[in-house]
Amino acid sequence: MIIKTENITKTYQTGSQIVSALNGIDLEVEKGEFISVMGPSGSGKTTLMNIIGCLDTPTNGEYFLNEKLVSDLTDDELAVIRNKEIGFVFQSFHLLARNSALDNVMLPLKYAGTDKKDALEMSKNVLEEVGLSDRSTHSPSELSGGQQQRVAIARALVNKPSILFADEPTGNLDSKTGADVMNLFKELNRNGQTIILITHEDSIARQSNRIITIRDGLIKSDDRG
Numbered sequence: 001m002i003i004k005t006e007n008i009t010k011t012y013q014t015g016s017q018i019v020s021a022l023n024g025i026d027l028e029v030e031k032g033e034f035i036s037v038m039g040p041s042g043s044g045k046t047t048l049m050n051i052i053g054c055l056d057t058p059t060n061g062e063y064f065l066n067e068k069l070v071s072d073l074t075d076d077e078l079a080v081i082r083n084k085e086i087g088f089v090f091q092s093f094h095l096l097a098r099n100s101a102l103d104n105v106m107l108p109l110k111y112a113g114t115d116k117k118d119a120l121e122m123s124k125n126v127l128e129e130v131g132l133s134d135r136s137t138h139s140p141s142e143l144s145g146g147q148q149q150r151v152a153i154a155r156a157l158v159n160k161p162s163i164l165f166a167d168e169p170t171g172n173l174d175s176k177t178g179a180d181v182m183n184l185f186k187e188l189n190r191n192g193q194t195i196i197l198i199t200h201e202d203s204i205a206r207q208s209n210r211i212i213t214i215r216d217g218l219i220k221s222d223d224r225g
Contacts, residue, residue, distance in 0.1 A: 001028060001029070001030060001031075001064075001067065002029050002030065002031050002065065002066060002162055002163060002194055003027060003028065003029035003052055003063075003064070003065060003163070004027070004028050004029075004063075004064040004067075005025050005026060005027045005028075005051075005052065005061060005062070005063050005064075006026060006061055006062045006063075007024045007025070007026060007060065007061040007062075008022055008024070008025040008026075008027075008048075008051060008058045008060070008061035008062075008063060008071075009022050009023060009024055009025075009058060009059050009060045009061055009217075010022040010044075010047050010051065010056070010058050010059050010217075011059045020217055021044045021047040021217055022044045022047055022048060022051075022058070022217045022218075023044075023216065023217035023218050024061070024217075024218065025044075025048060025061070025217075025218070025219060026219070027048075027052075027212075027219065029163075029194065029196070031162075031192075031194055032189070032192055032193075032194055033194055033195075033209060033210060034185070034186070034189040034194075034195045034197075034208045034209045034210070035195070035196045035197065035208055035209070035210045035211075035212060036197045036198075036199055036204065036205035036206075036207075036208040036210070036211045036212070037049070037196060037197070037198045037199075037212045037213075037214060038198075038199060038200065038202075038205050038211060038212070038213050038214070039200075039213055039214035039215055040200075040215065043214045043215050043216065043217070044214050044216070044217040044218075045198055045214045046167070046198065047217075048214065049165055049167060049196070049198055051063060051071075052065075052163075052165075052196070053082070053086055053088065053163075053165050054070060054073075054078045054081050054082045054085075054086060055078075055082070057071060057072075057073075057078070058071050065081065065085060065162070066085065066162060068081075083108060083111060083112055083159065084112070084159060084161075085161055085162045085163065086161050086162070086163050086164075086165065087155075087156030087157055087158075087159065087161035087163070087164045087165065088156055088164075088165050088166075088167070089149070089152050089153050089156050089164065089165065089166040089167070089169045090152070090166075090167050090168075090169070091167060091168040091169065091171035091172055092172065093140070093145075093148040093149055093151070093152045093172075094152065095140040095148055095151060095152060095155075096140075097139065097140055097141065098139065099139065099140075100136065100137050100138060100139055101127065101132060101135050101136050101137070101138055101139075101140075101143065101147075101151045101154075102120075102123055102124065102127065102136040102137065104140070104151055104152075104155055105123040105126060105127055105151060105154045105155045105158050106119050106120070106123045106158070107155060108155060108158055108159050109122060109123065109158060109159065112159065122158055123154075123158055124136065126154045126157050126158045127151075127154050129154070129157070130150040130151075130153055130154045130157075130184060131150065131184075132147060132150050132151060132154065135147060135151075144177070145172060145173050145174075145177060146173055146177035146180055146181060149169060149170075149172075149173065149177075149181050150181070150184065153169075153181075153184065153185075153188075157188070157193070162194060163194045163195075163196060164188070164193055164194065164195045164196070165195075165196050165197075165198075166185065166195065166196070166197040166198070167198045168198060168199060168200070169181060169185075169197065170182065170199075170201075170204060178204075182204065182207050185197070185207075186207065189209075195208070209224065210222070210223065210224045211223045
């Protein structure tokens with residue numbers, strides 16, 4: 001079991017109002033699953049990703065990642081877990097414009113203090129895995145949108161994370177390029193990578209093996225393909 005949440009709630013104070021984003025989420029994720037999380041704007045799906053991605057902590061409830069209780073960790077402890085266990089891919093690629101594809105992929109390893117020679121080899125290997133070994137010296141401006149997203153995916157994978165989170169990863173891509181990126185996710189999943197993808201598109205969600213729908217801070221359905 002990679003993820004287990006028990007009665008996760010999250011409330012925010014906005015002025016004099018208290019807003020409930022999550023209202024008791026129980027979720028289990030096994031190693032090697034490919035899950036899509038769907039829900040309308042304001043449903044709580046991004047809040048849930050932030051919590052299980054160790055970007056935020058719940059107001060109440062417990063969250064176990066690889067059987068370790070992480071819901072009570074400090075921000076510094078969460079940062080360590082994030083860097084070791086979790087990879088993020090976003091709709092906007094968040095690449096450093098003046099850095100090459102290879103340098104962008106190496107960034108998490110630099111933060112982790114990985115030996116430079118090892119970091120270089122690991123980054124080259126993962127660029128090859130996403131089909132971009134021939135573009136390693138190119139800057140983001142010299143790459144297409146799909147290639148930039150592949151660099152972002154490589155960067156998310158370079159630390160060999162337990163979970164890869166993808167938040168609307170095809171949102172800035174045309175349909176053909178989006179299909180290519182989804183094929184890459186499916187290939188990574190076939191090779192054992194656990195993936196949790198947030199999307200509002202049915203056609204994207206149906207390509208995963210399990211679709212979780214969130215509404216009003218609660219899991220409304222959990223369908224396994």
